Amino acid sequence: MLGEIKGLNEECGIFGVWGHEEAASITYYGLHALQHRGQEGAGIVTSNGEELQLAKGQGLITEVFKQDQVQELQGDKALGHVRYATYGDRGYENVQPLLFRSQKESLALAHNGNLVNAQALKTQLEAQGSILQTTSDTEVLAHLIKRSGHLNLTEALSQALSMVKGAYSFMMMTEEQMFIAVDPRGLRPLSIGQIGDAYVFSSETCAFDVVGATHLRDVEPGELLVVSDDGLETKRFAQKIQRTLCSMEYVYFSRPDSNLDGTNVHTSRKRMGMKLAEESPVEADVVTGVPDSSISAAIGYAEAASLPYELGLIKNRYVGRTFIQPSQELREQGVKMKLSAVSGIVDGKRVVMVDDSIVRGTTSRRIVKMLKEAGATEVHVRIASPPIVNPCYYGIDTSTRGELIAAKHDLDEIQEIIGADSLAYLSVDGLDHAIYQGQNSLDHGGCQACFTGDYPTEIYPSTLPPYEKA
DSSP, X not given: OOGGGTTOBOOEEEEEEESXXXXXXXXXXXXXXXXXXXXXXEXXXXXXXXXXXXXXEESOHHHHOOHHHHHHXXXXXXXXXXEOOSXXXXXXXXXXXXXXXXXXXXXXXXXXEEETTHHHHHHHHHHTTOOOOOSOTHHHHHHHHHTSOOSSHHHHHHHHHHHOOEEEEEEEEOSSOEEEEEOTTOOSOOEEEEETTEEEEESSTHHHHHHTOEEEEEOOTTEEEEEETTEEEEEESSOOOOOOOBHHIIIIISOTXXXXXXXXXXXXXXXXXXXXXXXXXXXXXXXXXOTTTTHHHHHHHHHHHTOXXXXXXXXXXXXXXXXXXXXXXXXXXXXXXXXEEOHHHHTTOEEEEEESOOSSSHHHHHHHHHHHHTTOSEEEEEESSOOOOSOOOSSOBOOOGGGOHHHHOOHHHHHHHHTOSEEEEOOHHHHHHHHHTTOXXXXXXXXXXXXXXXXXXXXXXXXXXXXXXX
């Protein structure tokens, strides 16, 4: 993924282990597999049954942890997090897991998603005397738990979860228990695995493959898992309703080797490309995809269109993730450092450039220009998802409505802005067909609010930027 230059960023990744003597090391490797979900900070909390130990920092997992630091984290229980900030500041204090110590027991929290009523709850908590230490919405849950009045932690957590709204996968750990919960709509992914007798939990199943775990099942919407040395107990904090997993997990965010709701991500993306070729064919000589998340869709497009797929664009994997410069000229150079067009492939060719999405349009314009400078005679842009016309309030950084190019311009105008010879998006029905193999998303479940404006939860006014409030 192109990170900062692409304009679309995932929220976070969480990983946990219960009952393995190498819990910290397994969590480290699990977080490494989830690094694409957040590159701004990483942290691991471990428990030896008597106390919690925390190590965290800003940066990539390999920058935050050295081998000796991981080994110093003692215990057979661990909870880890990689962060991309979609709510709150990007400071050290907001890096998760968040650790809260009290006389009775300590509490570590990690969260993937976004609470749409976080600001309203913060106002309420501060009025009741709470002093918030971070700007993260994750801290809200800890205060709600402590103020619930329940002596039983499971009951306190259930009540707290019933008060928060939005998209979330939560993991919480004390010295003796771990709690796992997914929002009632199942907007964010979370899966259960096993290594021997140890349980593992991850935002994506690709991490299970890395650590040698067997995938058991997904955590269900509204489900609360309680794990202790006595085993795993499943409860419900909300009535079971239809899952509405975020469609952008399939389009862009998840790794192609992950499985979401029983569907392989690479297979889904390939079907998106095939459906796109069926809906929007074009006379061309070669198909190429924008690395990395668009490769699967580009392969599918090429196969369905009976065109050769070639590596017309190459990603440089050794460029620092923070290469952002203030001037326009240096921003253009930054794109070229991260991505290069292969003139030997595209020179003199009519190129179909397949990408997963367009957010602001600036990256698409630069890539089209790059391909033409490399000798492409025509560049036909095909987007393997519908136009993004609405912001996401559930933990994905998709800008405000005013910054979304498809919210302000029609197809012809976008085509002219990015300099393409033609432009086409995958339809909403086509996306449904690709993800759910012909089943309608309303029957199977899937959040497509960024495409349709149909948000599965109430959006609180305090969630909206001031200039987008009604």
